[in-house]
Amino acid sequence: MNNTDIAGIFEHMANFLEIKGENPFKIRAYRRAAQVIEHLPRELAVMLAAGEDLKSLPGIGQAIAAKAEELVRTGRLAAWETLRGSLPEGLSELLEIPGIGPKTAFRLASELGISSVDELERAIRQGKVASLFRLGDRTADNLLHQIESLRRKDQRIPLGRALPLVEDVLSMLRPLPGVKNLVAAGSLRRFRETVGDIDLMGTADYPEQVIRSFVSLPAVRDVLGQGPTKASVILADGLQADLRMVEHEAFGSLLQYFTGSRQHNIALRARNQKRGLKLSEYGITDASTGRLETFATEEDFYARLGMQYIPPEIREDYGEIELAATHALPELVERSDIRGDLHVHTHWSDGTASLESMAQAAKEAGYAYLAITDHSGGLGIAGGLHEDRLLKQQQAIHELNQQIEGIRLLTGIEVNIMSDGRLDLPDEILSGLDVVVASIHSSLNQSEGKMTRRILKALENPHVDILAHPTGRLIGKREPIAVDLEAVFSAAAQYRKVLEINSMPDRLDLKDNFIYRARELGVLLAINTDAHRPEHFELIRFGIGMARRGWCRPSSILNTRSVDEVLAHFRQGNTSR
Structure with missing residues (x-):
């Protein structure tokens, strides 16, 4: 049983315990455990096989650790089966529908005998759901829309x-x-x-x-x-x-509600119910008076709750609510913080534009520096740079730097990590470059052990500065490589290597939960576009979005720093420069 399956069971257990009116701290513990497990970069099965203690994970106590281990080892959980059997059939399926919380699901099952999505749809169309106490036509229509969405x-x-x-x-x-x-x-x-x-x-x-x-x-x-x-x-x-x-004065409430996430909104509502406040898409209602307050902005909405504004990207119930309540949320990285791009291609390899064109586009994007990192020749990519052409490109970059103002070009290469972990250019060539980006483009089906050893060997190389698109995934097209990311993150921290957040929309690699974990382990990250043409510089917003979802401050991102600071960081990892 994988992490996603285990997290799903713990989330269901939290919902069922809420229906039964159990201790809210216990409910919260299961929800927190589900979040933690869902975002782990390693499978619990791998951790247990390595003899690691699950209680070392944040929010995982002895009882939940034991249940997680039972799920990993047997694929079943006796406590979950008992809990599920104590409530009406079909609740789990109903809870998959956005907009249906535990209490609504219980009422639909117990009062209308609904045990499936199909039965719920029929009941809505027959008017039974709208007539259910305190639901009404608006809620029924919204549930019908959510069912249609679920089927898509x-x-x-x-x-x-x-x-x-x-x-x-x-x-x-x-x-x-x-x-x-x-x-x-x-x-x-x-x-x-x-x-x-x-x-x-x-x-x-x-x-x-x-x-x-x-x-x-x-x-x-x-x-x-x-x-x-x-x-x-x-x-x-x-x-x-x-x-x-909606009306201007009600916009903030509506936007907050429909931005979500579902878990964020559930946790926010539960927190404020204790204060006698009912939160909805219409505003905040004082339960004692019935008075509804509306809010023109989300900032006003959160302020009414005594909270710091929570950026949309981190509204996932991963601790942001508690931090916002104490005004301790981090200032997340923004587009204006980015001062350069450290992974860019030109027509010297598989890009479409000249050095001059890419430099001018980067300058217009507001950058102070740009690393030219065309592909090395070992991959067979058209125009890939072998040693002689790389040296010629270096000279061309040095000459262009004498001519262009307002931006500095850095010499670099995207070097392929071969199947055994060696790089496809010799160290004496790499040592003469400002930036060495290493990445995997071949032999993608290696076992986790081989792939991990392969990447770790590359990270040990003193000339490597950045590991690009670390998992190699293409969203919807290619699965990530099998690799122990915890080991990769630890090695990156140890050797002061930078991991890339690749902004290409079909990559977004690293993804958000891996960014979060790498940052926790002290790994420095770089948000790059992997641009192959001038218009690709606009794609930086996708990488920034991933970085914000990973809770990155500007200090977590290397290319928020000046060019001298960037080069100094690389020199610290490579004393031969």
């Missing part, structure tokens, strides 16, 4: 495809008269690597005009529903987008 789960598309499509939609609507707010919410706003349905939120003086324009956009393939303040459409790529328009 396999249609989740990469962030890199969804974001430009949504931005085109928003750009056509924002110039309309009276539009004040118009943004995407949900997983897109949180910069999840894949997204399902899109929730768009807005306010305008003439909301019906915005709705009419929305359903008439060229990108709209089909209109599922339309009202005066809400519409649902199918966009290109089969992506469903819902637009909701």
Whole structure:
């Protein structure tokens, strides 16, 4: 049983315990354990096989550690089977539907006898759910929408495809008269690597005009529903987008609710119920008076709760709520912090633009330095640089640096890590470069042991500065390599190597939970674009989104520093320079 399966069981146990009215601290412990296990860079099975103590993990006590070990060793958990058998059948399936919390699921099962998603859909269409005490038509309609979304789960598309499509939609609507707010919410706003349905939120003086324009956009393939303040459409790529328009003064509450995540909102509601406050998409209600407060901005919403504003990217119930309550959240890295790019290609290998063109584009992007890291020749990539051409490129870079102002070009290479861990250029060549980026492009199916030893050998090389796209994944196309990332992170910290956050939308590598762990272990990271043409510099926003999801401050990112500081860091790891 893998980490995702174990985390899912602990999350279900937390929900079931909440239904039964168990101790809230116990419920919270299971939720926290689920979060920790889901984000681990190593499988629990691997840790146990190595004799490691699961209690060393944050938030994992003796009882939960024992249950995790039982799941790993037997694939079953007696406590979960007993708990599941004590409640109506079908609760687990109902809890998979966004918008259905433990108490609502229990009422649907116990009062209406619903034990599956299909039964719930029939009950909604028959009006039974709307008539259920305190639910009503609005909740029933929302549940129906969520069921339809759930059935399209396999249609989740990469962030890199969804974001430009949504931005085109928003750009056509924002110039309309009276539009004040118009943004995407949900997983897109949180910069999840894949997204399902899109929730768009807005306010305008003439909301019906915005709705009419929305359903008439060229990108709209089909209109599922339309009202005066809400519409649902199918966009290109089969992506469903819902637009909701509300009053200006209620926008903050709506945006917070639909940005999520689900677990963040659940934890936030539970925390404030104890204070007599009920949180919803409409605002905050004082339970003692019934008075509803609305909020124009999310900042006002969180401030009313006595909390620091929580950036969308970290709203995953991973400790951000507790830190925000004490105003101790970190200042996350932003685009304006990035001062250079350390992984870029030109037409000397497989890029499309000249040194001059890439330098000018980087300068226009506001960068102070740019590392030219074309591919080495061992891969057989067209134009890959062998020793003689690399030396010629170095000379060309030195000459260009004498001519261009406002940006400094660094000499570099993206060198291939061969199957045995050796690099495909000799050390005496690498020693003359400013930046050496090492990466794996071949023999991707090696066993975890061989792959780990291969990468560790490369990291031991004193000339290697950066490990690029460390897991080699291509989202939706190629699985990550099998590698012990905990060992890689430890070695990177030991040898002062930098791990890359690759901004290419089909890579996003490292991913968010691995970034979080690497940062915890003291590994320095670099957000690079891997640009092959000038327009690729815009992709840095994807890498920044991943870094923010990994809770990175500017100090965690090497290329927030000046060029002299960057080169000094590399020299500390390589005394031969």
